[in-house]
Amino acid sequence: MxxxxxxxxxxxxxxxxxxxxxxxxxxxxxxxxxxxxxxxxxxxxxxxxxxxxxxxxxxxxxxxxxxxxxxxxxxxxxxxxxxxxxxxxxxxxxxxxxxxxxxxxxxxxxxxxxxxxxxxxxxxxxxxxxxxxxxPAPNDAGRSTAAGVLAGLRGLSRVVFGDEGIGGRRYVIQGLGAVGSALARALVGAGASVAGWDPNPGARARAAAIGVELLGEDELLRAPCDVFMPCALGRTLTREVCEAAKWRAVCGSANNQLGDAEAASVLHRRGVAWAPDVVVNAGAVIEGVETTLGPGEGARERVASAIEAIADRCAALLERARDEDRSPAQVAIAAARVALAQVE
The missing domain is CATH 3.40.50.10860 (Leucine Dehydrogenase, chain A, domain 1)
Structure with a gap:
Protein backbone atom coordinates (compact mmCIF):
# COMPACT_ATOMS: atom_id res chain seq x y z
CA MET A 1 0.00 0.00 0.00
CA PRO A 136 -23.22 15.44 18.10
CA ALA A 137 -23.39 14.03 21.62
CA PRO A 138 -27.16 13.23 21.53
CA ASN A 139 -26.65 10.92 18.54
CA ASP A 140 -26.43 7.17 19.09
CA ALA A 141 -24.41 5.55 16.31
CA GLY A 142 -25.14 2.02 17.49
CA ARG A 143 -28.88 2.59 17.58
CA SER A 144 -29.03 4.34 14.20
CA THR A 145 -26.79 1.75 12.55
CA ALA A 146 -28.99 -1.08 13.84
CA ALA A 147 -32.10 0.74 12.59
CA GLY A 148 -30.55 0.98 9.14
CA VAL A 149 -29.60 -2.69 9.06
CA LEU A 150 -33.12 -3.67 10.10
CA ALA A 151 -34.52 -1.50 7.31
CA GLY A 152 -32.12 -3.13 4.86
CA LEU A 153 -33.13 -6.55 6.16
CA ARG A 154 -36.77 -5.76 5.44
CA GLY A 155 -35.85 -4.77 1.89
CA LEU A 156 -33.77 -7.91 1.42
CA SER A 157 -36.55 -10.07 2.86
CA ARG A 158 -39.02 -8.58 0.38
CA VAL A 159 -36.84 -9.73 -2.52
CA VAL A 160 -35.50 -13.03 -1.17
CA PHE A 161 -38.38 -14.34 0.95
CA GLY A 162 -41.37 -12.55 -0.59
CA ASP A 163 -42.34 -10.46 2.43
CA GLU A 164 -40.84 -7.89 4.79
CA GLY A 165 -41.39 -9.87 7.96
CA ILE A 166 -38.28 -10.57 10.01
CA GLY A 167 -39.75 -13.17 12.36
CA GLY A 168 -39.94 -16.90 11.77
CA ARG A 169 -36.46 -17.18 10.26
CA ARG A 170 -33.02 -18.25 11.43
CA TYR A 171 -30.27 -15.62 11.86
CA VAL A 172 -26.62 -15.97 12.81
CA ILE A 173 -24.93 -12.79 14.06
CA GLN A 174 -21.17 -12.37 14.06
CA GLY A 175 -20.44 -9.78 16.75
CA LEU A 176 -22.81 -9.04 19.63
CA GLY A 177 -21.65 -5.55 20.57
CA ALA A 178 -23.80 -2.43 20.46
CA VAL A 179 -25.19 -3.04 16.97
CA GLY A 180 -25.25 -6.83 16.98
CA SER A 181 -27.03 -6.98 20.33
CA ALA A 182 -29.60 -4.40 19.21
CA LEU A 183 -30.31 -6.47 16.12
CA ALA A 184 -30.55 -9.65 18.19
CA ARG A 185 -33.02 -8.02 20.56
CA ALA A 186 -35.23 -6.84 17.70
CA LEU A 187 -35.13 -10.20 15.92
CA VAL A 188 -35.85 -12.25 19.05
CA GLY A 189 -38.69 -9.86 19.84
CA ALA A 190 -40.12 -10.49 16.36
CA GLY A 191 -40.13 -14.25 16.94
CA ALA A 192 -36.97 -15.15 15.04
CA SER A 193 -34.42 -17.81 15.95
CA VAL A 194 -31.12 -16.06 16.62
CA ALA A 195 -27.65 -17.50 17.20
CA GLY A 196 -24.32 -15.74 17.41
CA TRP A 197 -20.88 -15.29 18.89
CA ASP A 198 -18.69 -12.50 20.22
CA PRO A 199 -15.14 -12.62 21.63
CA ASN A 200 -16.27 -10.60 24.66
CA PRO A 201 -17.63 -12.85 27.46
CA GLY A 202 -19.84 -10.02 28.75
CA ALA A 203 -21.39 -9.52 25.34
CA ARG A 204 -22.05 -13.25 25.06
CA ALA A 205 -23.69 -13.32 28.48
CA ARG A 206 -25.93 -10.36 27.67
CA ALA A 207 -26.94 -11.96 24.39
CA ALA A 208 -27.75 -15.28 26.04
CA ALA A 209 -29.94 -13.44 28.54
CA ILE A 210 -32.20 -12.16 25.75
CA GLY A 211 -32.52 -15.56 24.08
CA VAL A 212 -29.58 -15.74 21.68
CA GLU A 213 -28.16 -19.22 21.15
CA LEU A 214 -24.39 -19.01 21.60
CA LEU A 215 -22.27 -20.73 19.00
CA GLY A 216 -18.58 -21.56 19.15
CA GLU A 217 -16.25 -19.31 17.20
CA ASP A 218 -15.25 -22.22 14.98
CA GLU A 219 -18.84 -23.06 14.01
CA LEU A 220 -20.12 -19.51 13.47
CA LEU A 221 -19.40 -19.29 9.74
CA ARG A 222 -20.52 -22.87 9.09
CA ALA A 223 -23.87 -22.73 10.85
CA PRO A 224 -26.87 -22.99 8.48
CA CYS A 225 -29.23 -20.01 8.55
CA ASP A 226 -31.55 -17.90 6.46
CA VAL A 227 -29.52 -14.73 7.00
CA PHE A 228 -25.92 -14.39 8.14
CA MET A 229 -25.27 -11.01 9.78
CA PRO A 230 -21.62 -9.85 9.99
CA CYS A 231 -21.49 -7.17 12.68
CA ALA A 232 -17.84 -7.18 13.72
CA LEU A 233 -14.65 -6.28 11.87
CA GLY A 234 -14.75 -6.42 8.08
CA ARG A 235 -13.34 -8.76 5.44
CA THR A 236 -15.17 -11.80 6.84
CA LEU A 237 -16.61 -12.87 3.49
CA THR A 238 -13.70 -14.54 1.72
CA ARG A 239 -14.02 -16.79 -1.31
CA GLU A 240 -13.46 -19.88 0.83
CA VAL A 241 -16.09 -18.86 3.38
CA CYS A 242 -18.64 -18.01 0.71
CA GLU A 243 -18.09 -21.28 -1.17
CA ALA A 244 -18.90 -23.30 1.96
CA ALA A 245 -21.58 -21.08 3.50
CA LYS A 246 -25.04 -22.50 4.19
CA TRP A 247 -26.90 -19.18 4.06
CA ARG A 248 -29.69 -17.83 1.88
CA ALA A 249 -28.71 -14.19 2.39
CA VAL A 250 -26.23 -11.84 4.10
CA CYS A 251 -27.12 -8.54 5.76
CA GLY A 252 -25.00 -6.94 8.48
CA SER A 253 -23.43 -3.80 9.87
CA ALA A 254 -19.72 -4.53 9.38
CA ASN A 255 -17.84 -2.27 6.97
CA ASN A 256 -15.98 -3.73 4.00
CA GLN A 257 -17.43 -7.20 4.48
CA LEU A 258 -15.99 -8.69 1.29
CA GLY A 259 -12.60 -10.14 2.06
CA ASP A 260 -11.43 -10.51 -1.53
CA ALA A 261 -12.51 -9.74 -5.08
CA GLU A 262 -13.98 -13.17 -5.71
CA ALA A 263 -16.31 -13.32 -2.70
CA ALA A 264 -19.11 -11.27 -4.28
CA SER A 265 -19.01 -13.38 -7.44
CA VAL A 266 -19.18 -16.60 -5.44
CA LEU A 267 -22.22 -15.42 -3.47
CA HIS A 268 -23.93 -14.32 -6.68
CA ARG A 269 -23.18 -17.60 -8.46
CA ARG A 270 -24.52 -19.60 -5.53
CA GLY A 271 -27.70 -17.51 -5.28
CA VAL A 272 -26.87 -16.07 -1.85
CA ALA A 273 -28.25 -12.52 -1.72
CA TRP A 274 -25.83 -9.99 -0.23
CA ALA A 275 -27.16 -6.65 0.99
CA PRO A 276 -24.20 -4.32 0.33
CA ASP A 277 -22.78 -2.85 3.51
CA VAL A 278 -22.54 0.62 1.92
CA VAL A 279 -26.34 0.56 1.64
CA VAL A 280 -27.57 -1.05 4.83
CA ASN A 281 -25.16 0.28 7.45
CA ALA A 282 -25.66 3.96 6.57
CA GLY A 283 -27.86 4.75 9.59
CA ALA A 284 -25.12 6.38 11.68
CA VAL A 285 -23.80 8.63 8.92
CA ILE A 286 -27.35 9.62 7.98
CA GLU A 287 -27.91 10.69 11.58
CA GLY A 288 -24.54 12.44 11.73
CA VAL A 289 -24.97 14.40 8.51
CA GLU A 290 -28.56 15.42 9.15
CA THR A 291 -27.90 16.62 12.69
CA THR A 292 -24.61 18.37 11.81
CA LEU A 293 -25.37 20.00 8.46
CA GLY A 294 -29.16 20.10 8.29
CA PRO A 295 -31.50 22.60 9.97
CA GLY A 296 -32.16 21.78 13.62
CA GLU A 297 -35.92 21.79 13.26
CA GLY A 298 -37.24 18.43 12.12
CA ALA A 299 -33.81 16.75 12.22
CA ARG A 300 -35.03 13.62 14.01
CA GLU A 301 -37.92 13.20 11.58
CA ARG A 302 -35.54 13.53 8.61
CA VAL A 303 -33.19 10.97 10.14
CA ALA A 304 -36.00 8.46 10.71
CA SER A 305 -37.34 8.92 7.19
CA ALA A 306 -33.92 8.60 5.57
CA ILE A 307 -33.10 5.46 7.53
CA GLU A 308 -36.44 3.89 6.63
CA ALA A 309 -35.70 4.60 2.94
CA ILE A 310 -32.84 2.08 3.17
CA ALA A 311 -35.46 -0.70 2.84
CA ASP A 312 -36.60 0.39 -0.62
CA ARG A 313 -33.03 1.22 -1.71
CA CYS A 314 -31.80 -2.23 -0.72
CA ALA A 315 -34.72 -3.99 -2.40
CA ALA A 316 -34.30 -2.00 -5.61
CA LEU A 317 -30.59 -2.73 -5.74
CA LEU A 318 -31.08 -6.46 -5.22
CA GLU A 319 -33.81 -6.58 -7.85
CA ARG A 320 -31.58 -4.74 -10.32
CA ALA A 321 -28.71 -7.12 -9.61
CA ARG A 322 -30.99 -10.09 -10.22
CA ASP A 323 -32.44 -8.63 -13.43
CA GLU A 324 -28.99 -7.74 -14.82
CA ASP A 325 -27.36 -10.97 -13.58
CA ARG A 326 -24.69 -9.00 -11.75
CA SER A 327 -23.58 -9.17 -8.14
CA PRO A 328 -25.12 -6.61 -5.77
CA ALA A 329 -21.59 -5.39 -5.07
CA GLN A 330 -21.07 -4.50 -8.73
CA VAL A 331 -24.40 -2.69 -8.93
CA ALA A 332 -23.89 -0.74 -5.70
CA ILE A 333 -20.35 0.42 -6.45
CA ALA A 334 -21.23 1.40 -10.00
CA ALA A 335 -24.19 3.47 -8.75
CA ALA A 336 -22.03 5.14 -6.11
CA ARG A 337 -19.34 6.03 -8.64
CA VAL A 338 -21.94 7.58 -10.93
CA ALA A 339 -23.35 9.65 -8.07
CA LEU A 340 -19.86 10.88 -7.16
CA ALA A 341 -18.93 11.65 -10.76
CA GLN A 342 -22.04 13.78 -11.24
CA VAL A 343 -20.77 16.37 -8.75
CA GLU A 344 -17.02 16.20 -9.35
Whole structure:
Protein backbone atom coordinates (compact mmCIF):
# COMPACT_ATOMS: atom_id res chain seq x y z
CA MET A 1 0.00 0.00 0.00
CA UNK A 2 1.57 3.24 -1.20
CA UNK A 3 1.19 6.39 0.86
CA UNK A 4 0.25 8.25 -2.32
CA UNK A 5 -2.24 5.68 -3.62
CA UNK A 6 -1.03 3.99 -6.78
CA UNK A 7 -3.64 3.28 -9.44
CA UNK A 8 -5.78 0.26 -8.65
CA UNK A 9 -5.31 0.44 -4.90
CA UNK A 10 -8.40 0.84 -2.69
CA UNK A 11 -8.99 4.50 -2.00
CA UNK A 12 -6.26 5.57 -4.44
CA UNK A 13 -8.23 8.67 -5.44
CA UNK A 14 -8.40 10.16 -1.93
CA UNK A 15 -8.58 13.93 -1.59
CA UNK A 16 -6.28 14.34 1.37
CA UNK A 17 -4.19 12.25 3.77
CA UNK A 18 -2.76 13.59 7.01
CA UNK A 19 -0.23 11.82 9.21
CA UNK A 20 -0.57 12.97 12.82
CA UNK A 21 2.05 12.58 15.54
CA UNK A 22 1.99 14.06 19.03
CA UNK A 23 5.03 13.14 21.08
CA UNK A 24 3.55 14.22 24.40
CA UNK A 25 0.59 11.82 24.22
CA UNK A 26 2.16 9.12 22.06
CA UNK A 27 -0.41 9.71 19.33
CA UNK A 28 0.29 8.28 15.91
CA UNK A 29 -2.64 8.47 13.52
CA UNK A 30 -3.60 8.79 9.87
CA UNK A 31 -6.59 10.78 8.62
CA UNK A 32 -7.84 10.02 5.10
CA UNK A 33 -10.42 12.17 3.31
CA UNK A 34 -11.59 10.23 0.28
CA UNK A 35 -14.01 12.71 -1.33
CA UNK A 36 -15.17 16.25 -0.68
CA UNK A 37 -17.15 16.49 -3.93
CA UNK A 38 -20.59 16.27 -2.28
CA UNK A 39 -19.66 18.00 0.98
CA UNK A 40 -17.45 17.54 4.05
CA UNK A 41 -16.07 14.09 4.78
CA UNK A 42 -17.73 12.10 7.56
CA UNK A 43 -16.17 9.05 9.20
CA UNK A 44 -15.28 7.53 12.54
CA UNK A 45 -12.03 7.25 14.46
CA UNK A 46 -10.82 3.65 14.64
CA UNK A 47 -8.23 2.74 17.29
CA UNK A 48 -6.52 -0.61 16.77
CA UNK A 49 -3.16 -2.24 17.32
CA UNK A 50 -2.34 -2.49 13.62
CA UNK A 51 0.49 -4.74 12.53
CA UNK A 52 2.28 -1.78 10.96
CA UNK A 53 1.67 1.64 9.42
CA UNK A 54 0.91 0.17 6.00
CA UNK A 55 -1.91 -1.94 7.46
CA UNK A 56 -3.40 1.11 9.16
CA UNK A 57 -3.15 3.22 6.01
CA UNK A 58 -4.79 0.50 3.91
CA UNK A 59 -7.65 0.20 6.40
CA UNK A 60 -8.17 3.98 6.48
CA UNK A 61 -8.24 4.21 2.69
CA UNK A 62 -10.72 1.36 2.28
CA UNK A 63 -13.00 2.70 5.01
CA UNK A 64 -12.89 6.30 3.75
CA UNK A 65 -13.79 5.20 0.24
CA UNK A 66 -16.65 3.08 1.59
CA UNK A 67 -17.96 6.11 3.49
CA UNK A 68 -17.99 8.15 0.25
CA UNK A 69 -19.99 5.40 -1.46
CA UNK A 70 -22.33 5.17 1.52
CA UNK A 71 -23.05 8.92 1.50
CA UNK A 72 -23.50 8.99 -2.29
CA UNK A 73 -25.98 6.09 -2.31
CA UNK A 74 -27.95 7.66 0.55
CA UNK A 75 -28.08 11.00 -1.30
CA UNK A 76 -26.28 12.83 1.50
CA UNK A 77 -24.40 16.13 0.98
CA UNK A 78 -21.22 14.60 2.32
CA UNK A 79 -18.21 12.50 1.43
CA UNK A 80 -16.15 9.89 3.19
CA UNK A 81 -13.29 10.09 5.63
CA UNK A 82 -11.63 7.92 8.26
CA UNK A 83 -9.07 8.18 11.02
CA UNK A 84 -7.00 5.30 12.31
CA UNK A 85 -5.08 5.57 15.58
CA UNK A 86 -2.24 3.14 16.14
CA UNK A 87 -2.99 1.74 19.57
CA UNK A 88 0.02 0.90 21.74
CA UNK A 89 0.78 0.67 25.46
CA UNK A 90 2.42 4.10 25.69
CA UNK A 91 -0.64 5.90 24.26
CA UNK A 92 -2.07 8.43 26.76
CA UNK A 93 -5.58 7.95 25.48
CA UNK A 94 -7.48 11.11 26.41
CA UNK A 95 -4.54 13.40 25.69
CA UNK A 96 -4.07 11.65 22.35
CA UNK A 97 -7.69 12.21 21.37
CA UNK A 98 -7.43 15.86 22.36
CA UNK A 99 -4.34 16.20 20.16
CA UNK A 100 -6.21 14.56 17.30
CA UNK A 101 -9.12 16.93 17.90
CA UNK A 102 -6.85 19.95 17.57
CA UNK A 103 -5.68 18.69 14.18
CA UNK A 104 -9.27 18.03 13.05
CA UNK A 105 -10.21 21.57 14.08
CA UNK A 106 -7.45 22.89 11.84
CA UNK A 107 -9.08 21.14 8.88
CA UNK A 108 -11.79 23.80 9.15
CA UNK A 109 -14.85 21.59 8.86
CA UNK A 110 -13.67 19.45 5.94
CA UNK A 111 -13.86 16.40 8.22
CA UNK A 112 -16.46 15.46 10.84
CA UNK A 113 -15.37 12.55 13.02
CA UNK A 114 -17.35 10.10 15.10
CA UNK A 115 -17.29 6.78 16.94
CA UNK A 116 -15.81 3.53 15.69
CA UNK A 117 -13.96 0.57 17.13
CA UNK A 118 -11.95 1.77 20.11
CA UNK A 119 -13.64 5.18 20.16
CA UNK A 120 -16.56 5.47 22.57
CA UNK A 121 -18.10 8.06 24.86
CA UNK A 122 -14.91 8.90 26.78
CA UNK A 123 -12.85 9.34 23.63
CA UNK A 124 -15.55 11.39 21.90
CA UNK A 125 -15.72 13.69 24.93
CA UNK A 126 -11.97 14.26 24.64
CA UNK A 127 -12.35 15.09 20.96
CA UNK A 128 -15.14 17.55 21.72
CA UNK A 129 -12.87 19.42 24.11
CA UNK A 130 -10.64 20.24 21.13
CA UNK A 131 -12.90 20.48 18.09
CA UNK A 132 -16.43 21.33 17.01
CA UNK A 133 -16.33 18.78 14.22
CA UNK A 134 -17.54 15.66 16.06
CA UNK A 135 -20.74 13.64 15.77
CA PRO A 136 -23.22 15.44 18.10
CA ALA A 137 -23.39 14.03 21.62
CA PRO A 138 -27.16 13.23 21.53
CA ASN A 139 -26.65 10.92 18.54
CA ASP A 140 -26.43 7.17 19.09
CA ALA A 141 -24.41 5.55 16.31
CA GLY A 142 -25.14 2.02 17.49
CA ARG A 143 -28.88 2.59 17.58
CA SER A 144 -29.03 4.34 14.20
CA THR A 145 -26.79 1.75 12.55
CA ALA A 146 -28.99 -1.08 13.84
CA ALA A 147 -32.10 0.74 12.59
CA GLY A 148 -30.55 0.98 9.14
CA VAL A 149 -29.60 -2.69 9.06
CA LEU A 150 -33.12 -3.67 10.10
CA ALA A 151 -34.52 -1.50 7.31
CA GLY A 152 -32.12 -3.13 4.86
CA LEU A 153 -33.13 -6.55 6.16
CA ARG A 154 -36.77 -5.76 5.44
CA GLY A 155 -35.85 -4.77 1.89
CA LEU A 156 -33.77 -7.91 1.42
CA SER A 157 -36.55 -10.07 2.86
CA ARG A 158 -39.02 -8.58 0.38
CA VAL A 159 -36.84 -9.73 -2.52
CA VAL A 160 -35.50 -13.03 -1.17
CA PHE A 161 -38.38 -14.34 0.95
CA GLY A 162 -41.37 -12.55 -0.59
CA ASP A 163 -42.34 -10.46 2.43
CA GLU A 164 -40.84 -7.89 4.79
CA GLY A 165 -41.39 -9.87 7.96
CA ILE A 166 -38.28 -10.57 10.01
CA GLY A 167 -39.75 -13.17 12.36
CA GLY A 168 -39.94 -16.90 11.77
CA ARG A 169 -36.46 -17.18 10.26
CA ARG A 170 -33.02 -18.25 11.43
CA TYR A 171 -30.27 -15.62 11.86
CA VAL A 172 -26.62 -15.97 12.81
CA ILE A 173 -24.93 -12.79 14.06
CA GLN A 174 -21.17 -12.37 14.06
CA GLY A 175 -20.44 -9.78 16.75
CA LEU A 176 -22.81 -9.04 19.63
CA GLY A 177 -21.65 -5.55 20.57
CA ALA A 178 -23.80 -2.43 20.46
CA VAL A 179 -25.19 -3.04 16.97
CA GLY A 180 -25.25 -6.83 16.98
CA SER A 181 -27.03 -6.98 20.33
CA ALA A 182 -29.60 -4.40 19.21
CA LEU A 183 -30.31 -6.47 16.12
CA ALA A 184 -30.55 -9.65 18.19
CA ARG A 185 -33.02 -8.02 20.56
CA ALA A 186 -35.23 -6.84 17.70
CA LEU A 187 -35.13 -10.20 15.92
CA VAL A 188 -35.85 -12.25 19.05
CA GLY A 189 -38.69 -9.86 19.84
CA ALA A 190 -40.12 -10.49 16.36
CA GLY A 191 -40.13 -14.25 16.94
CA ALA A 192 -36.97 -15.15 15.04
CA SER A 193 -34.42 -17.81 15.95
CA VAL A 194 -31.12 -16.06 16.62
CA ALA A 195 -27.65 -17.50 17.20
CA GLY A 196 -24.32 -15.74 17.41
CA TRP A 197 -20.88 -15.29 18.89
CA ASP A 198 -18.69 -12.50 20.22
CA PRO A 199 -15.14 -12.62 21.63
CA ASN A 200 -16.27 -10.60 24.66
CA PRO A 201 -17.63 -12.85 27.46
CA GLY A 202 -19.84 -10.02 28.75
CA ALA A 203 -21.39 -9.52 25.34
CA ARG A 204 -22.05 -13.25 25.06
CA ALA A 205 -23.69 -13.32 28.48
CA ARG A 206 -25.93 -10.36 27.67
CA ALA A 207 -26.94 -11.96 24.39
CA ALA A 208 -27.75 -15.28 26.04
CA ALA A 209 -29.94 -13.44 28.54
CA ILE A 210 -32.20 -12.16 25.75
CA GLY A 211 -32.52 -15.56 24.08
CA VAL A 212 -29.58 -15.74 21.68
CA GLU A 213 -28.16 -19.22 21.15
CA LEU A 214 -24.39 -19.01 21.60
CA LEU A 215 -22.27 -20.73 19.00
CA GLY A 216 -18.58 -21.56 19.15
CA GLU A 217 -16.25 -19.31 17.20
CA ASP A 218 -15.25 -22.22 14.98
CA GLU A 219 -18.84 -23.06 14.01
CA LEU A 220 -20.12 -19.51 13.47
CA LEU A 221 -19.40 -19.29 9.74
CA ARG A 222 -20.52 -22.87 9.09
CA ALA A 223 -23.87 -22.73 10.85
CA PRO A 224 -26.87 -22.99 8.48
CA CYS A 225 -29.23 -20.01 8.55
CA ASP A 226 -31.55 -17.90 6.46
CA VAL A 227 -29.52 -14.73 7.00
CA PHE A 228 -25.92 -14.39 8.14
CA MET A 229 -25.27 -11.01 9.78
CA PRO A 230 -21.62 -9.85 9.99
CA CYS A 231 -21.49 -7.17 12.68
CA ALA A 232 -17.84 -7.18 13.72
CA LEU A 233 -14.65 -6.28 11.87
CA GLY A 234 -14.75 -6.42 8.08
CA ARG A 235 -13.34 -8.76 5.44
CA THR A 236 -15.17 -11.80 6.84
CA LEU A 237 -16.61 -12.87 3.49
CA THR A 238 -13.70 -14.54 1.72
CA ARG A 239 -14.02 -16.79 -1.31
CA GLU A 240 -13.46 -19.88 0.83
CA VAL A 241 -16.09 -18.86 3.38
CA CYS A 242 -18.64 -18.01 0.71
CA GLU A 243 -18.09 -21.28 -1.17
CA ALA A 244 -18.90 -23.30 1.96
CA ALA A 245 -21.58 -21.08 3.50
CA LYS A 246 -25.04 -22.50 4.19
CA TRP A 247 -26.90 -19.18 4.06
CA ARG A 248 -29.69 -17.83 1.88
CA ALA A 249 -28.71 -14.19 2.39
CA VAL A 250 -26.23 -11.84 4.10
CA CYS A 251 -27.12 -8.54 5.76
CA GLY A 252 -25.00 -6.94 8.48
CA SER A 253 -23.43 -3.80 9.87
CA ALA A 254 -19.72 -4.53 9.38
CA ASN A 255 -17.84 -2.27 6.97
CA ASN A 256 -15.98 -3.73 4.00
CA GLN A 257 -17.43 -7.20 4.48
CA LEU A 258 -15.99 -8.69 1.29
CA GLY A 259 -12.60 -10.14 2.06
CA ASP A 260 -11.43 -10.51 -1.53
CA ALA A 261 -12.51 -9.74 -5.08
CA GLU A 262 -13.98 -13.17 -5.71
CA ALA A 263 -16.31 -13.32 -2.70
CA ALA A 264 -19.11 -11.27 -4.28
CA SER A 265 -19.01 -13.38 -7.44
CA VAL A 266 -19.18 -16.60 -5.44
CA LEU A 267 -22.22 -15.42 -3.47
CA HIS A 268 -23.93 -14.32 -6.68
CA ARG A 269 -23.18 -17.60 -8.46
CA ARG A 270 -24.52 -19.60 -5.53
CA GLY A 271 -27.70 -17.51 -5.28
CA VAL A 272 -26.87 -16.07 -1.85
CA ALA A 273 -28.25 -12.52 -1.72
CA TRP A 274 -25.83 -9.99 -0.23
CA ALA A 275 -27.16 -6.65 0.99
CA PRO A 276 -24.20 -4.32 0.33
CA ASP A 277 -22.78 -2.85 3.51
CA VAL A 278 -22.54 0.62 1.92
CA VAL A 279 -26.34 0.56 1.64
CA VAL A 280 -27.57 -1.05 4.83
CA ASN A 281 -25.16 0.28 7.45
CA ALA A 282 -25.66 3.96 6.57
CA GLY A 283 -27.86 4.75 9.59
CA ALA A 284 -25.12 6.38 11.68
CA VAL A 285 -23.80 8.63 8.92
CA ILE A 286 -27.35 9.62 7.98
CA GLU A 287 -27.91 10.69 11.58
CA GLY A 288 -24.54 12.44 11.73
CA VAL A 289 -24.97 14.40 8.51
CA GLU A 290 -28.56 15.42 9.15
CA THR A 291 -27.90 16.62 12.69
CA THR A 292 -24.61 18.37 11.81
CA LEU A 293 -25.37 20.00 8.46
CA GLY A 294 -29.16 20.10 8.29
CA PRO A 295 -31.50 22.60 9.97
CA GLY A 296 -32.16 21.78 13.62
CA GLU A 297 -35.92 21.79 13.26
CA GLY A 298 -37.24 18.43 12.12
CA ALA A 299 -33.81 16.75 12.22
CA ARG A 300 -35.03 13.62 14.01
CA GLU A 301 -37.92 13.20 11.58
CA ARG A 302 -35.54 13.53 8.61
CA VAL A 303 -33.19 10.97 10.14
CA ALA A 304 -36.00 8.46 10.71
CA SER A 305 -37.34 8.92 7.19
CA ALA A 306 -33.92 8.60 5.57
CA ILE A 307 -33.10 5.46 7.53
CA GLU A 308 -36.44 3.89 6.63
CA ALA A 309 -35.70 4.60 2.94
CA ILE A 310 -32.84 2.08 3.17
CA ALA A 311 -35.46 -0.70 2.84
CA ASP A 312 -36.60 0.39 -0.62
CA ARG A 313 -33.03 1.22 -1.71
CA CYS A 314 -31.80 -2.23 -0.72
CA ALA A 315 -34.72 -3.99 -2.40
CA ALA A 316 -34.30 -2.00 -5.61
CA LEU A 317 -30.59 -2.73 -5.74
CA LEU A 318 -31.08 -6.46 -5.22
CA GLU A 319 -33.81 -6.58 -7.85
CA ARG A 320 -31.58 -4.74 -10.32
CA ALA A 321 -28.71 -7.12 -9.61
CA ARG A 322 -30.99 -10.09 -10.22
CA ASP A 323 -32.44 -8.63 -13.43
CA GLU A 324 -28.99 -7.74 -14.82
CA ASP A 325 -27.36 -10.97 -13.58
CA ARG A 326 -24.69 -9.00 -11.75
CA SER A 327 -23.58 -9.17 -8.14
CA PRO A 328 -25.12 -6.61 -5.77
CA ALA A 329 -21.59 -5.39 -5.07
CA GLN A 330 -21.07 -4.50 -8.73
CA VAL A 331 -24.40 -2.69 -8.93
CA ALA A 332 -23.89 -0.74 -5.70
CA ILE A 333 -20.35 0.42 -6.45
CA ALA A 334 -21.23 1.40 -10.00
CA ALA A 335 -24.19 3.47 -8.75
CA ALA A 336 -22.03 5.14 -6.11
CA ARG A 337 -19.34 6.03 -8.64
CA VAL A 338 -21.94 7.58 -10.93
CA ALA A 339 -23.35 9.65 -8.07
CA LEU A 340 -19.86 10.88 -7.16
CA ALA A 341 -18.93 11.65 -10.76
CA GLN A 342 -22.04 13.78 -11.24
CA VAL A 343 -20.77 16.37 -8.75
CA GLU A 344 -17.02 16.20 -9.35
Missing amino acids: SLFGDAGEPGANWQRVVAVQDAASGLRAIVVLHSLARGPAFGGVRRLAYADEHAGLADAKRLAEAMSFKCALAGLPAGGGKTVIFDRPELAREAAYEALGRMIERLGGDYVCGPDIGTGAVELAALRRATRWVN
